[in-house]
Amino acid sequence: MIRADAEALDRDDPLRRSRELFELPKGVIYLDGNSLGPIPRSVYPTMEDLLLRQWGQDLITSWNKAGWIEAPQRVGGKIARLIGARATEVVVADSTSVNLYKLAAGALSLRPGRRKIVTEAGNFHTDVYVLEGLARLAGATLEVLPRAEVLGAIGDDTALVMLTHVHYATAEVWDMAAVTAAAHDRGALMLWDLSHTAGAVGCDLNGARADLAVGCGYKHLNGGPGAPAFLYVAERHQGAIATPLSGWMGHAAPFAFEPRYSPAPDIRAQLCGTPPILGIAALECGVDTHLSVTPQAVAAKGRSLCDLFIRLVEDRCAGYGLTLVGPRDVARRGLHVSFAHADGYALVQALIARGVIGDFRDPDICRFGFTPLYLGHAEVWDAVEILREVLASRAFERPEFRTRAAVT
């Protein structure tokens, strides 16, 4: 393959014009939209209106007038379309970590008498930490097992199976329908972390009969740094699931100022405190951007970009100590690709200095995200050429690339 072949793929790309929807710096090949999605251009006018008119002029009346109070459900309803859920099953709230805690605790409330939670070793660490904290407080047992042992560990005592649909490091995808069915067969509930799924490969929560799910707003949904997260509760569990964070926004009548808590009968019961309106507004711009294209086109192009990257790296960078992490078959992966390298941290820093932005995950993983809305095949080609140069010249050995920053 030569660069012209990659350019030809871009000419036929149905998503080639969606790049205009984003602000991207010149001279940068951004391969980290799986960690922090770039800013959609629609955020600028949206924020100007929100800051100058809604907040600036209309002040507190905007809670009613501008629909601020309904924003968590409105934007949740839009995210629902990207993950195969009903609009009434998704709400925007808190962070992924906090939502995971709320829903895992809720799952224990739905399965009284069962005290075991099962998850995967090597799952994103916050997921395991949160489950550990919950298990300690709730008197539950947490089993953290290698991927191959997860399904076998689900038993009559299991209340909840919690897994990340697209693995944060390997990008390996679980078969959502099959795993959910396996959990249900043994009477357990299934909670999915969709942080690397929403806006990337998509999924069908309703089709899989998934019980619960959480996910990030700042990755493929382009909601901005620290964007609020989303959560999903299947309609059949709403009304019955308890929440450990029984705040006033989850009350059936928040402005009745009743002396005791009485949960909303629907997805609003998962809200806790006042919604972060600035964050939700930016997230809505990101979600609207995704709704302007077809999810199938996004997933197909993303897989084509990942496939090209894997093939080019293995061909053009052979012999430089890179090992693919995760499946080679793009049908079994999400939209990031990781290669292990003994000098992974320094290698990623050297690439960033050359304008190719990926990230590093301990202990040795160089991770690159392929976000179809603004990346083309020619950029994948260029990124691999720069990677090859950095490896061949051993530019990554320079001391300035070895000092670890707080965020990797």
Ligand SMILES: Cc1ncc(COP(=O)(O)O)c(C=O)c1O
């Ligand atoms: C799978 C997964 N879950 C959760 C998180 C982070 O959650 P939070 O937004 O609460 O920091 C990440 C962040 O990268 C992630 O990859």
